[in-house]
Amino acid sequence: MEIIARMNVGGPATQVMGLSEGLNPDEFDHHLYTGHVDNGEGDHLRLRDSAVQVHRVAGLGRPLRPTDDYRALFHLISAIRAFRPHIVHTRTAKAGALGRTASRLAGVGSARIHVFHGHLLHGYFSPAKRHLYVQVERLLASMSDRLVTVGSQVRDDLLAAGIGRSEQYVVIPPGVRLDRIPERGAARAALNLPLDVPVVAFVGRLTSVKRPDRFVATANAVLRSLPDCRFVICGGGDLKEEVERSIRPAGDSFRMLGWRKDVETVYAAADVILLTSDNEGTPLTLIEAGMAGTPAVSTRVGSVAEIVQDGRTGLLAGADAEELARHTVKLLSDPALACRMGEAARRWADSSFNVERLVADTEALYRALYAERRDRLVTTGIMRGMNK
Incomplete structure (x- = not known):
């Protein structure tokens, strides 16, 4: 029972x-x-x-x-x-x-x-x-x-x-178990995202412990280095309206997707998955992203370090938005590094989770x-x- x-x-x-x-x-x-x-x-x-x-x-x-x-x-x-x-x-x-x-x-x-x-x-x-x-x-x-x-x-x-x-x-x-992962171009087309820009995704509930405000602050810091970057937010929750207000000044740099059944499309479209929580267990978002071959940048909380192997399958940081942004920019600016980490994340997630x-x-x-x-x-x- x-x-x-x-x-x-x-x-x-x-x-x-x-x-x-x-x-x-x-x-x-x-x-x-x-x-x-x-x-x-x-x-x-x-x-x-x-x-x-x-x-x-x-x-x-x-x-x-x-x-x-x-x-x-x-x-x-x-x-x-x-x-x-x-x-x-x-x-x-x-x-x-x-x-x-x-x-x-x-x-x-x-x-x-x-x-x-x-x-x-x-x-x-x-x-x-x-x-x-x-x-x-x-x-x-x-x-x-x-x-x-x-x-x-x-x-x-x-x-x-x-x-x-x-x-x-x-x-x-x-x-x-993740559904079939679409090809990157098809995923970007499904989400109406350009093919030639870096994309960072947030997948999860928009609630205080997940710190979507920290995600927005990190994104704004990334935009200072990579102004053509796009940020997608997949999820909903009690802070949805607050997040919508906070991203309004950035115009087209952000896209709110709401809850989607095909989260694998979001992972396939993204270059980096960004998790900004204050507290976690072992977040499935990071496991699913790994299975899709997408590297992660995350706060070092809960058992996240048991999913994201720092420096091998992604990058971990403290709670500072600037540090999270530096890690994100590092992966977005070095596609070969991001690819290596993504492949390592795929092997690790498929075998362990x-x-x-x-x-x-x-x-x-x-x-x-x-x-x-x-x-x-x-x-x-x-x-x-x-x-x-």
Whole structure:
């Protein structure tokens, strides 16, 4: 039983879909429980065409509301008691809290896994709210059999905050499958971009932790050196209007694409992918860009360094827009270097972050937990027999 708050377009939902479609149906009876997405955010693009068994849970989607949360909690308790899963597998903070609590209260003995696709330790909360978040996650970790992180740095950050024990953690990197990548000229034509100018792309949610303002500042610094450069922004979010206002003075240098199903077209059209976040887990944007053979420039946050090998598949920087701009200009001004890094990124991403590896790693974790649960039940039964 897999529980996620929302199957909106983004990294966690992409991982759920890849796993759901890849699990061996002869061995795993897999059900997905999810809430409804917020207005303006569509369900994951493959969800409607998938054979995955999807159960909608009212109130499970964001934001936090006590009435909705209690309703979702009791729905999940009832569902767990009816389905009696061997494993309850939760993702995202709210679903992790409600799902693990429901599993504990349901009393059917399910093993519990929670996945941290990143964490909320930096860039999300005030100090008081961060303290509360840490306390809640420490309590929830005590209810968990395994804590999965998408990268080693994410695990280390959580352990440093006192969340869980080292033996509970398993690192399972993301797995991605990209659709056929178009030829560069066709991709540029599809996006109405000139063939003979450098292009830099941002792909992701336009929300504060992603720092689209830093992307715009970096772009403006790049334009001082390369005035014919074009910048495309693929995504949407609560800062969309603010970003539109900030790029207006630059005229045709920027293009807002909104959410697109064919993100591979954006990667193929770009010379560089630029990520400017304050906090990340292992961003799928950088993996997908690597699979498309496009080098990345990124802030050195979260487990980004486990995706972008600095100086080999891309360039990493601090939070300074000028430093990000210098790295971007370096790649745009040296096509041979960018090509070498892009090819290295393709080889690294294809070998390390494919969906088949994600499925195999997760199936192995499920089998190990099932065996532990079975042995524990057998031991408990023997002890009860001896006591009689």
